[in-house]
């Protein structure tokens with residue numbers, strides 16, 4: 001198997017809907033993001049719009065925008081963003097989950113300035129009704145998700161940004177989840193640590209790790225996985241096959 005030939009699925013990234021172009025090195029409009037992804041042999045992008053995770057004012061309009069765009073662009077799939085203080089975002093999620101090209105719910109407590117202690121039960125009891133997959137930006141070391149993962153077995157929790165905070169907590173959370181419903185993704189810079197991916201794979205295997213770039217140099221992140229000191233089979237799972245399995249319902253349409 002030649003790992004370089006595997007078309008990867010980028011499960012976690014953002015683009016700017018209204019690019020400011022104030023720093024030409026950090027351009028992240030939709031076309032640039034797709035160009036960078038294609039160069040790294042990525043064929044599917046699971047997106048939430050950057051503005052929607054940073055600004056609670058535009059969550060609704062960006063959810064609608066991305067829903068429409070995902071109908072137009074083959075490669076583009078959508079995370080629907082929920083702000084737990086905005087009931088309309090629950091209604092949007094209700095409409096979108098399990099339909100079209102919506103892969104699940106995106107939560108960014110930090111960007112939206114709330115905590116799971118306040119809103120976790122409200123969000124996850126809703127997600128549970130749909131058996132939803134939830135991608136969440138961690139508020140703390142990854143094991144902070146365990147009380148919710150154990151309470152809501154029908155929800156799949158992807159704790160993003162593997163190896164960040166207390167890095168080994170990602171392996172702890174995957175290992176300790178009573179229902180095996182905690183996953184992670186490689187997005188972010190912490191997975192660049194020399195033994196980050198290796199540590200997690202050695203502890204808990206590769207079956208619950210997804211490739212994600214967060215929209216930063218997809219090829220750089222892909223290279224980290226291609227040259228990791230793990231088996232080719234595990235690399236292939238992380239780059240593509242785990243996502244194919246987890247999101248089979250949506251991808252199969």
Ligand SMILES: [Zn+2]
Pocket residue numbers: 012013014137160214
């Ligand atoms: Zn993100």
